[in-house]
Amino acid sequence: MTGYLSFFSDQAALLVRLTVGHILLSVVAVVISIVIAVPLGAWIGHLHRGSFLVVNAGNVLRSLPTLAIVAIVIALFGFGYVNITVALVILAFPLVLTNTFTAVEGVDPGTVEAARGMGMTGWQILTRVELPSSIPLMMSGIRTSWVYVVATAYLATFAGATGTLGDVIANISGYGLTGVLAAATVSIVLAFLGDALLGLVERGLTPTGLALAQRAPATT
Amino acid sequence: MSETTTERPAADIVFDHVTKRYPGQETPALDDLSMTVPAGETCCLVGPSGGGKTTAMKLVNRLIDFESGDITIGGNSIRAVDVTTLRRDIGYVIQQVGLFPHMTIAGNIAVIPGLLGWSKDRIRKRTDELLDLVRLDRSFGTRYPAQLSGGQQQRVGLARALAVDPPVMLMDEPFGALDPITRTEIQDEFLNLESEISKTVIFVTHDIDEAIKMGDKIAVLRQGGVLAQYGTADELLAHPADDYVADFVGADRGLKRLSLRRMREVVNGSAAAPDDAPAVDADASLRIGLSTLFASGASAVRVTDGGRVLGAVTLDQLQSAVTRSTS
Numbered sequence: 001m002t003g004y005l006s007f008f009s010d011q012a013a014l015l016v017r018l019t020v021g022h023i024l025l026s027v028v029a030v031v032i033s034i035v036i037a038v039p040l041g042a043w044i045g046h047l048h049r050g051s052f053l054v055v056n057a058g059n060v061l062r063s064l065p066t067l068a069i070v071a072i073v074i075a076l077f078g079f080g081y082v083n084i085t086v087a088l089v090i091l092a093f094p095l096v097l098t099n100t101f102t103a104v105e106g107v108d109p110g111t112v113e114a115a116r117g118m119g120m121t122g123w124q125i126l127t128r129v130e131l132p133s134s135i136p137l138m139m140s141g142i143r144t145s146w147v148y149v150v151a152t153a154y155l156a157t158f159a160g161a162t163g164t165l166g167d168v169i170a171n172i173s174g175y176g177l178t179g180v181l182a183a184a185t186v187s188i189v190l191a192f193l194g195d196a197l198l199g200l201v202e203r204g205l206t207p208t209g210l211a212l213a214q215r216a217p218a219t220t
Numbered sequence: 221m222s223e224t225t226t227e228r229p230a231a232d233i234v235f236d237h238v239t240k241r242y243p244g245q246e247t248p249a250l251d252d253l254s255m256t257v258p259a260g261e262t263c264c265l266v267g268p269s270g271g272g273k274t275t276a277m278k279l280v281n282r283l284i285d286f287e288s289g290d291i292t293i294g295g296n297s298i299r300a301v302d303v304t305t306l307r308r309d310i311g312y313v314i315q316q317v318g319l320f321p322h323m324t325i326a327g328n329i330a331v332i333p334g335l336l337g338w339s340k341d342r343i344r345k346r347t348d349e350l351l352d353l354v355r356l357d358r359s360f361g362t363r364y365p366a367q368l369s370g371g372q373q374q375r376v377g378l379a380r381a382l383a384v385d386p387p388v389m390l391m392d393e394p395f396g397a398l399d400p401i402t403r404t405e406i407q408d409e410f411l412n413l414e415s416e417i418s419k420t421v422i423f424v425t426h427d428i429d430e431a432i433k434m435g436d437k438i439a440v441l442r443q444g445g446v447l448a449q450y451g452t453a454d455e456l457l458a459h460p461a462d463d464y465v466a467d468f469v470g471a472d473r474g475l476k477r478l479s480l481r482r483m484r485e486v487v488n489g490s491a492a493a494p495d496d497a498p499a500v501d502a503d504a505s506l507r508i509g510l511s512t513l514f515a516s517g518a519s520a521v522r523v524t525d526g527g528r529v530l531g532a533v534t535l536d537q538l539q540s541a542v543t544r545s546t547s
Contacts, residue, residue, distance in 0.1 A: 110317065111319070111320060118331065
């Protein structure tokens with residue numbers, strides 16, 4: 001126990017450096033996933049087409065062991081930072097995609113029909129009606145993907161990218177069990193802190209009217 | 221779009237041999253529909269599910285496209301203009317209301333004016349005007365749809381549809397989801413509102429009583445999208461074109477016709493009512509008069525207008541008011 005606690009003070013500089021690297025890698029992977037998955041999911045959800053394909057392709061991607069992806073990506077991009085980034089994007093992307101898609105597709109059909117009938121264009125319906133209504137579900141996809149990515153980013157060390165908590169977690173012979181536990185603890189804390197932070201972002205982004213509607217469903 | 225928001229004249233809507241067939245279906249949804257809704261009138265489309273009433277309505281703002289025939293609004297084919305422009309000039313009210321949950325009431329009403337680039341001042345003025353028109357307090361402007369009752373939401377739906385004062389309105393069972401009391405109230409208010417603003421309205425309902433109440437004209441559709449009869453409520457009730465229409469308007473159509481006329485129209489000014497005659501307001505329907513007569517057991521009712529007695533109405537007069545034009 002003392003070894004576990006003292007690891008934090010003894011290796012503080014190392015832990016801070018690796019934590020920053022871990023955060024950077026995770027943020028990059030999640031941001032790339034958002035940039036690809038949100039527009040794609042929103043568009044497919046808006047068209048109400050291809051749900052079968054999206055859901056199933058998403059499930060297949062999610063079921064792939066990330067370590068296997070790392071191995072496959074070696075063949076394409078070799079070792080290094082790109083490799084682990086690609087692998088983490090493949091992990092996070094389906095989570096953001098399916099949630100965005102489900103959210104946009106699930107916007108009340110009456111609301112969308114009213115918008116169309118009033119003379120809003122497809123783009124206006126998507127950006128002014130569907131996306132604002134989709135924020136809570138989209139954000140929960142992003143939050144989940146953050147947790148998964150942070151918990152998986154240690155694989156960087158197997159992809160030949162150093163500078164993440166994986167350097168310690170995967171090196172039990174170098175740092176001992178106490179080191180591995182300490183690094184894992186940091187990783188867990190990162191996952192929860194990020195999730196909480198994103199929860200605040202979610203609250204900030206969710207339009208007031210929508211929050212009210214979720215709290216007290218309209219009586220119609 | 222002109223700068224004024226009021227007094228845009230209504231336009232007639234003409235269906236000219238319109239046929240709509242959904243892919244993969246044998247019978248058309250709408251079969252060679254031809255009819256004219258005169259400017260400023262309300263036409264109720266009634267019929268069974270599968271009769272094509274909603275289809276007919278959605279053709280007008282091109283939510284559904286059709287293959288043959290044409291529809292014109294104020295003489296212009298709806299296919300001659302860009303679909304977005306067309307829809308912004310047509311008020312659209314649906315049963316689900318479809319308010320945007322993330323926008324305030326004022327925000328909802330201001331959507332189309334905003335897209336058309338109206339100034340903030342003009343939008344605010346128009347929003348207040350519309351809230352007054354649908355009898356909602358102006359303070360509702362800052363609330364959200366989730367904070368409103370169903371009836372209040374549909375009032376906002378109406379206000380939103382009227383935002384740019386469109387000459388034409390399409391209403392798809394707009395009051396169908398409301399409880400009976402709210403429904404009657406909002407129906408009456410809409411009738412009032414219609415007398416203030418001139419709109420050509422296509423109003424879809426499955427409820428013949430609502431059609432009789434709301435429609436200047438009623439179009440009865442039957443399975444396969446065939447127009448069975450088109451006329452005023454009185455015409456339909458007095459002379460149903462066939463058994464189908466007679467059945468649709470109901471076996472009690474004689475009583476329903478009584479609802480269409482007021483005591484004022486049949487009162488006999490020279491006849492004095494007997495002493496025991498109950499009083500009925502001159503603006504009450506003949507149906508109310510008949511009911512009053514039956515309930516009291518008197519031989520006639522006294523028709524009053526404010527404090528003034530206009531005269532008496534007997535059972536025979538009520539009967540002849542219905543049978544005269546029928547025979």
